[in-house]
Amino acid sequence: xxxxLDISIEKFLEDRNFSGAVVVKSDDExxxxxxxxxxxxxxxxxxxxxRFGIASGCKVFTAIAITQLVEKDVLSFKTRLVDCLDISFPxxxxxxxxxxLLTHTSGIPDYFDEDVMEDFEDLWKQTPMYHxxxxxxxxxxxxxxxxxxxxxxxxxxxxxxxxxxxxIIEQQTGMSFQDYIKEHIFxxxxxxxxxxxxxxxxxKNTAIGYIDEKDGSWRTNTYSVPIMGGSDGGAYVTAPDMxxxxxxxxxxxxxxxxxxxxxxxxxxxxxxxxxxGYGVWLNSGNNSIVKYHVMGYDPxxxxxxxxxxxxxxxxAIPSNRSSGAIDVMKVIEDQLELLDNQVK
Numbered sequence: 001x002x003x004x005l006d007i008s009i010e011k012f013l014e015d016r017n018f019s020g021a022v023v024v025k026s027d028d029e030x031x032x033x034x035x036x037x038x039x040x041x042x043x044x045x046x047x048x049x050x051r052f053g054i055a056s057g058c059k060v061f062t063a064i065a066i067t068q069l070v071e072k073d074v075l076s077f078k079t080r081l082v083d084c085l086d087i088s089f090p091x092x093x094x095x096x097x098x099x100x101l102l103t104h105t106s107g108i109p110d111y112f113d114e115d116v117m118e119d120f121e122d123l124w125k126q127t128p129m130y131h132x133x134x135x136x137x138x139x140x141x142x143x144x145x146x147x148x149x150x151x152x153x154x155x156x157x158x159x160x161x162x163x164x165x166x167x168i169i170e171q172q173t174g175m176s177f178q179d180y181i182k183e184h185i186f187x188x189x190x191x192x193x194x195x196x197x198x199x200x201x202x203x204k205n206t207a208i209g210y211i212d213e214k215d216g217s218w219r220t221n222t223y224s225v226p227i228m229g230g231s232d233g234g235a236y237v238t239a240p241d242m243x244x245x246x247x248x249x250x251x252x253x254x255x256x257x258x259x260x261x262x263x264x265x266x267x268x269x270x271x272x273x274x275x276x277g278y279g280v281w282l283n284s285g286n287n288s289i290v291k292y293h294v295m296g297y298d299p300x301x302x303x304x305x306x307x308x309x310x311x312x313x314x315x316a317i318p319s320n321r322s323s324g325a326i327d328v329m330k331v332i333e334d335q336l337e338l339l340d341n342q343v344k
Contacts, residue, residue: 002029009031009328009335012327016324019037019210020034020302020320021034021047021050022239022328023240023242023317024332025243026311032239034046036320036321038208040218046207046320047205049205051194051197051202051207052236052238053225053229053234053236053298053318053320054235054296055297055298056159056232056295056297056298057235057318058229059279059294060279062165062232063102063280064279065180066278067255069173070098070262071256075098075172080094080095080096080097081097081101081106081164087139088143089108089143091145093150096108096151100161102267102279104156104157104268105153106161107147107149107151108164109142109146109148110156111141111142111159111160111163127141129226134176138160138163166231177231181235188253189254190248194237195236196230196236197236198228202236206236209298209321210300211224221300225301242305242318245305246292246305246307246314249263250309264289264292266282273285280293281293290310291307292308297323299322300320300321301319302321304317304328305318313336317332
C-alpha cells in the first residue's frame with residue numbers, strides 16, 4: 001500500500017519545497033523520504049536520519065516521565081504542586097495538581113503570553129535565549145505571575161506548566177531533566193539518535209532551523225529559541241526514532257498497560273472532536289479515538305507525528321522550516337484514507 005503513497009508524497013514535497021523528513025510505517029511496510037537542506041549555506045541535504053528540532057512535540061517525553069514516577073508510586077496525578085516541588089510560586093493556587101499541569105488546566109501564567117506578544121522571538125529581547133540553559137532559568141519569566149484561571153477551569157495551552165513538571169522530575173529523581181529522559185525513555189524506545197543538544201554545539205547530521213522572510217531572504221533560528229531544550233520542548237529527534245517512540249509506547253515498553261491507558265485517555269476537551277491526554281492530542285470520530293498525535297512549532301521548526309490506532313499506521317514529519325509539516329500530514333492522511341477505501 002505504501003508504495004502507491006510514496007509516489008504522491010514525493011511529488012507533493014517537490015511542489016511545496018518541503019524541507020525535512022517523512023517516515024510512514026504500516027505493519028512491516030515503511031515509506032522513508034527526505035528533501036531540502038539541513039544546511040543551506042553548505043547545501044548539505046536532509047536525509048531520513050537527520051536530527052531535527054521538534055519544539056513542543058517532545059512534551060510527550062515529559063508526560064511519560066511523570067507517568068513513570070506515578071507508576072513507581074513516587075507521585076500520583078492528584079499530587080499537589082506545593083507537595084512535590086520546593087520552589088515558591090507566591091501567587092499560584094495551592095490546589096494545582098500534576099494532573100492540571102499535564103492537561104494545561106492549571107491556570108498558571110505562561111512565560112509566552114500571546115495577549116501581550118505576537119511573536120515568540122519577542123521573548124528573547126528581554127531575556128537573551130543563550131541564558132536559558134536549565135529549567136530554573138525559565139522561572140523569572142513566570143514565577144511571580146498571577147493565576148489566569150482557577151485550576152481545572154479550562155484548557156489553556158501552557159509551556160510554563162511543562163517547565164514546572166520538568167522541575168518536579170528533577171527534584172524527585174535527583175537528575176537533570178535531560179539526563180532522566182536520556183536514561184529512562186530513549187533507551188527503552190531504542191531512540192539512539194535523539195537527544196537534547198545545545199544550539200551552539202550541535203552534533204553531526206543535525207538540521208539547522210531556518211526562518212524565511214517575506215522578501216525571499218532567510219536566516220537561521222539560532223537567536224530565536226532557547227539554547228537548550230527542556231521539558232516544554234526543544235529536543236532533537238530523527239523521524240525513525242519518533243516512529244520507535246510510538247511503538248514503544250503502545251507496546252508497553254515505556255509504561256505498563258494501565259499507565260499507558262492513563263496517558264492516552266482523553267482528559268480534557270479542547271474543541272469538538274479534539275481532546276488532550278497527558279502530553280498527547282487525541283482526535284475522535286464515531287465515538288472512538290482515530291488519532292493520537294503530537295506537534296511542535298518554533299521559529300525554524302515545524303513537526304507533526306501521529307499514531308492511528310484503527311490501522312496501526314505511524315507517521316513522523318519533522319521539518320527545519322517554520323511551516324510545512326502539517327500540509328504533508330494532511331496529504332498522507334487523505335491518501336491513506338483513499339487507499340484504505342480502495343482496499344475495502
